Amino acid sequence: MPSGEPRREPIIELAHAGVIFATSKGDPLVAVEDMSLTIYREEIVSLVGPSGCGKSTVLRMLAGLQQPTSGDIWIGGGKTRRGFSEVAIVFQRPTLLPWLSVMDNVLYPVKVLQRPTKAHRSRAMELLELVGLQDMAERMPHELSGGMQQRASIARSLILDPKILLMDEPFGALDALTREDLQLDLLDIHAETRKTILLVTHSINEAVLLSDRVAVMSARPGRMQDLVEIDVPKPRGAESAARPDFLALSQRIRDDIFGPRTGRKGRRA
Numbered sequence: 001m002p003s004g005e006p007r008r009e010p011i012i013e014l015a016h017a018g019v020i021f022a023t024s025k026g027d028p029l030v031a032v033e034d035m036s037l038t039i040y041r042e043e044i045v046s047l048v049g050p051s052g053c054g055k056s057t058v059l060r061m062l063a064g065l066q067q068p069t070s071g072d073i074w075i076g077g078g079k080t081r082r083g084f085s086e087v088a089i090v091f092q093r094p095t096l097l098p099w100l101s102v103m104d105n106v107l108y109p110v111k112v113l114q115r116p117t118k119a120h121r122s123r124a125m126e127l128l129e130l131v132g133l134q135d136m137a138e139r140m141p142h143e144l145s146g147g148m149q150q151r152a153s154i155a156r157s158l159i160l161d162p163k164i165l166l167m168d169e170p171f172g173a174l175d176a177l178t179r180e181d182l183q184l185d186l187l188d189i190h191a192e193t194r195k196t197i198l199l200v201t202h203s204i205n206e207a208v209l210l211s212d213r214v215a216v217m218s219a220r221p222g223r224m225q226d227l228v229e230i231d232v233p234k235p236r237g238a239e240s241a242a243r244p245d246f247l248a249l250s251q252r253i254r255d256d257i258f259g260p261r262t263g264r265k266g267r268r269a
Helices: 055-063 102-106 108-112 117-130 146-158 176-193 204-210 238-242 244-258
Strands: 010-022 028-040 044-048 070-075 087-090 164-168 196-200 213-217 224-229
Touching (some): 010 196, 028 055, 028 070, 028 224, 044 055, 044 204, 055 070, 055 087, 055 164, 055 196, 087 146, 102 108, 102 117, 176 204, 204 244, 224 244, 238 244
Parallel strands (some): 044 213, 087 164
Antiparallel strands (some): 010 070, 213 224
């Protein structure tokens, strides 16, 4: 690292991590193998790769929902994760509780941990304002569009001020226009909160638009195949996708996943 650059502080480290599942026949299924990746504080990293390569398994390991069968994982310098205050996760579906208002959904993690909800209510409103839902606080989830529900889920994930936000294809179930809108919202949220974000996505363009770096995984068993620095200038917007450097980076990642293609029918070389 050049002497003039500030030292980056690691907040997530995977060292040769792997996961092996037992199948119904008792045979071992190697989902992730020898996965090593360091993520630095306040950066956005996207995880991409072929379907079934173990992207979500990596996310589940970092969330503490799946124990690695080999290797090590460190969060914030230690091996022990300390619950929602350290790591929060946003899933593809909003998973809002239908019998609670938007405000009460955002406050739900506070209630689960038996903390005083009154003390967090003003913060919840700030977060709803951050995601553009300040006028929807007392609405019920069924009164919101899919994009609004996902915004509420993001606000809920931030209520306990976690250091790390894990996002498992959070925009995958949305229509193209809503997805683009939420991508730009996420950039604004990151600029405001400076959270470290690890994003699993099937969209190469989304990964390049949002990320500081893109980690490319191989087909199962999932391993690190490439780590791509995204040096497209910030702030980024929808127009960034037309830049030559954006297109070149997208093509590099596409070639990593699918291999170079040649010929009129786009056959792999």
